[in-house]
Amino acid sequence: RKEVEQDPGPFNVPEGATVAFNCTYSNSASQSFFWYRQDCRKEPKLLMSVYSSGNEDGRFTAQLNRASQYISLLIRDSKLSDSATYLCVVNRGATNKLIFGTGTLLAVQP
Amino acid sequence: DTGVSQDPRHKITKRGQNVTFRCDPISEHNRLYWYRQTLGQGPEFLTYFQNEAQLEKSRLLSDRFSAERPKGSFSTLEIQRTEQGDSAMYLCASSELGGDSSNYGYTFGSGTRLTVV
Numbered sequence: 362r363k364e365v366e367q368d369p370g371p372f373n374v375p376e377g378a379t380v381a382f383n384c385t386y387s388n389s390a391s392q393s394f395f396w397y398r399q400d401c402r403k404e405p406k407l408l409m410s411v412y413s414s415g416n417e418d419g420r421f422t423a424q425l426n427r428a429s430q431y432i433s434l435l436i437r438d439s440k441l442s443d444s445a446t447y448l449c450v451v452n453r454g455a456t457n458k459l460i461f462g463t464g465t466l467l468a469v470q471p
Numbered sequence: 472d473t474g475v476s477q478d479p480r481h482k483i484t485k486r487g488q489n490v491t492f493r494c495d496p497i498s499e500h501n502r503l504y505w506y507r508q509t510l511g512q513g514p515e516f517l518t519y520f521q522n523e524a525q526l527e528k529s530r531l532l533s534d535r536f537s538a539e540r541p542k543g544s545f546s547t548l549e550i551q552r553t554e555q556g557d558s559a560m561y562l563c564a565s566s567e568l569g570g571d572s573s574n575y576g577y578t579f580g581s582g583t584r585l586t587v588v
Contacts, residue, residue: 369511395576402584404562405514407576448513450576457502457566458527459577461513 364388367449367462375470378439382465384432384449391460393452394425396434398445399464405448408434439469475580477563483586484553491549492583496565503546504577505538506562507531514562520546553587560584 367384374380386394394411409416411423411432422435432449449462476495484490496503501522506514517536519527522543532538535553540546550557561584564577 365513397576404579404581406579410576457577458504458516458519460516461506463511463513 362387363463364460365449365451365462367465369463369465371466371468373468373470374439376439376441378469379435379437380439380467381436382434382447382449382467384434384462386430386432386449386451386460388451388453388460389430391430391451391453394423394432395450395452395459396421396423396432397448397450397461399448400445405461408447436467439467441469441471443467444469475563475565475578477561477580477583479583480581481584481586483588486555486587487552489549489551490553490585491547492561492563492585494546494548494563494580495544496546496563497578498544500565500567500578501543502566503540504564504566505546505548506564508560508562508582509558517548517561550585553585555587558585558587 365386396408397405398408399405409418411425413425415424420437424433446464446466448464450459478493503520505517508514516529517532518538520540535551538548560582562582564579566577
């Protein structure tokens with residue numbers, strides 16, 4: 362079983378839709394949590410950190426449930442430019458080593 | 472350029488040849504990481520340096536792989552006797568060591584795409 366599990370998708374949604382991605386992690390010692398975005402054949406880029414209180418950045422909202430070891434990302438009013446792979450990432454702590462999920466592919470359709 | 476630089480961007484090599492990749496991290500970042508990514512998978516951790524010290528190596532890093540970071544600045548990743556299974560994107564990333572380092576995300580380089588034929 363992978364340490365970080367995500368539904369690989371693809372999620373095909375129309376422009377303007379709201380879409381949610383979920384992720385679970387198995388190591389309860391994980392300390393920090395992130396969502397990264399990766400465009401085709403490009404490097405991953407940090408989208409947002411995820412905090413226990415939940416946090417929002419424009420159309421993007423991230424939530425963390427430590428008890429359930431569950432992380433989510435909500436994208437409202439999807440744009441064509443949101444089409445990418447979204448990677449769920451956890452940090453084990455002292456070494457700042459990041460563990461990546463396999464990613465969820467989002468395709469926003471016109 | 473203040474980002475993470477990797478060289479070369481692409482490398483095609485014949486099976487059995489040795490290859491070396493270079494990574495120049497963000498200058499004030501003292502942590503440097505190498506990851507490997509294959510199609511349809513997320514990046515997989517290979518190794519990690521804090522300054523010049525290699526502090527952790529993944530079991531994925533067979534004895535054909537070696538990484539160095541002399542003087543705590545740039546890093547090199549060498550693969551000896553390449554195999555077709557080594558074909559992947561090799562990503563370098565750097566991060567800060569700060570008071571709350573566990574919350575820092577990485578900055579990745581553009582990667583080196585290796586194809587072993």
